[in-house]
Amino acid sequence: MLLLLALALQAGVLPEKWMTGGPDCAQTPAWQVHPYNADLLILRQSGCVHYEKPFLYLLFGRERAMLLDTGAGRPGTAAMVEKLRRGLPLVVVHSHGHGDHVAGDGELRALSGVTVMAPGFAEKVELGGRTVEALAIPGHDATSVAFYDQQTGILLTGDSLYPGRLYIQDFPQYLASMQQLLAFAGARPVRHVLGTHIEQSATPFVDYPVRTTYQPAEHRLELGMEHLTELVRELRLMAGKPERKALASFTIYPRPPRNFQHGSTGAQ
Numbered sequence: 001m002l003l004l005l006a007l008a009l010q011a012g013v014l015p016e017k018w019m020t021g022g023p024d025c026a027q028t029p030a031w032q033v034h035p036y037n038a039d040l041l042i043l044r045q046s047g048c049v050h051y052e053k054p055f056l057y058l059l060f061g062r063e064r065a066m067l068l069d070t071g072a073g074r075p076g077t078a079a080m081v082e083k084l085r086r087g088l089p090l091v092v093v094h095s096h097g098h099g100d101h102v103a104g105d106g107e108l109r110a111l112s113g114v115t116v117m118a119p120g121f122a123e124k125v126e127l128g129g130r131t132v133e134a135l136a137i138p139g140h141d142a143t144s145v146a147f148y149d150q151q152t153g154i155l156l157t158g159d160s161l162y163p164g165r166l167y168i169q170d171f172p173q174y175l176a177s178m179q180q181l182l183a184f185a186g187a188r189p190v191r192h193v194l195g196t197h198i199e200q201s202a203t204p205f206v207d208y209p210v211r212t213t214y215q216p217a218e219h220r221l222e223l224g225m226e227h228l229t230e231l232v233r234e235l236r237l238m239a240g241k242p243e244r245k246a247l248a249s250f251t252i253y254p255r256p257p258r259n260f261q262h263g264s265t266g267a268q
Contacts, residue, residue: 006189009153012036014222018198021047021213031080039130040152041084042194045071047213052100055196055221057156059149061127064089068147068156069196070104070116077104078111093134094119095158095196096141119143135184139174140167146181153191157181161231161250162195163219164207168254171242175235182232185225193223204248219249 019032025048032044043056050073057068058081065088071077081090092108095101097119109116120143122136133148140160147156159167160177168174185193199207200219208215227249234245234252242254 002187002189006153006191009189009191010037010039010151012040012152014042014192014220018044018218018221019046020053020215020218021049021051023214023216030076033080033084036152036154040149040154043080045075047215049073049075050100051211051213052197053213053215054100055194057194058084059127059130059132059151060086060088061130063128064091066090066125066127066132067092067108069095069101069158070108072100072103075104076107078107081108082111088113090114091125092116093121093125093147094143094145095147095156095160096120096144098141098159101158101196120145135181137177137181139170139177141169144177146184148185148188148190150188153189155185155188155190155193157193157195159196161193161223161228162197162199163221163223163249164195164197164199165251165253166231168242168252171235171254172239175232175239178228178232178235182228185228190225193225193228194221195223200249200251205246207246207251223249 015034022028028046028048030046030049034042036042039060041058045054047053052072054072059066065085067081067090105116108114122134122145125132131150135146137144137146137160144158144160198218198221201208202217202219245252
């Protein structure tokens with residue numbers, strides 16, 4: 001059954017390299033917009049604007065569009081999205097509530113035809129001929145949510161799984177969430193697992209330091225089911241004694257500083 005569903009997935013293309021932040025910021029646009037296909041745009045904020053360089057996802061159905069996350073710092077997201085949303089009503093959801101993913105909320109609320117949901121919204125989104133499922137996955141943050149796009153088979157995991165430092169605020173909760181996510185994803189055809197940052201370098205086990213703006217040799221954005229499986233296996237092994245552990249494509253990073261928010265100076 002999964003094979004038949006996989007064959008029906010809408011294909012797309014990911015770039016070999018993403019814009020990061022330089023080396024010449026005067027020549028680097030604030031946003032990179034990459035069409036995965038005609039109905040899914042992946043936006044990356046430049047490191048010249050904010051060192052977190054978050055990824056945003058804009059999905060189109062027949063009746064409305066959905067934007068996942070709104071950027072960091074002073075992102076200018078509304079002006080960019082207004083050019084891209086094809087005049088469709090837009091619903092804005094979040095991978096979680098940290099500042100580098102909600103900074104553009106206010107400017108988007110000011111646009112006509114835009115509904116901005118609060119972080120933690122974890123309901124199915126119907127776009128008109130396209131369904132995006134949601135699963136609450138607290139642990140990195142209490143409001144963390146994963147979204148699964150039935151049209152492309154892309155699992156959007158926010159800061160809970162991406163090629164970088166997986167900061168864990170609540171380890172038991174995060175372990176339970178990742179186990180639930182693995183079961184959820186295992187029942188669906190998953191073409192790619194896409195998070196909201198790249199911090200890992202192309203060299204296995206090595207990441208870029210916090211606040212790096214220019215990452216000329218970074219890891220690919222896309223992960224897969226094998227990475228989710230690896231993450232759950234490693235979390236189970238350290239369940240009684242959480243510890244920081246570097247793996248080839250990401251680092252498990254339990255117990256971040258108190259009052260941690262990804263994107264703040266506390267991320268060390």
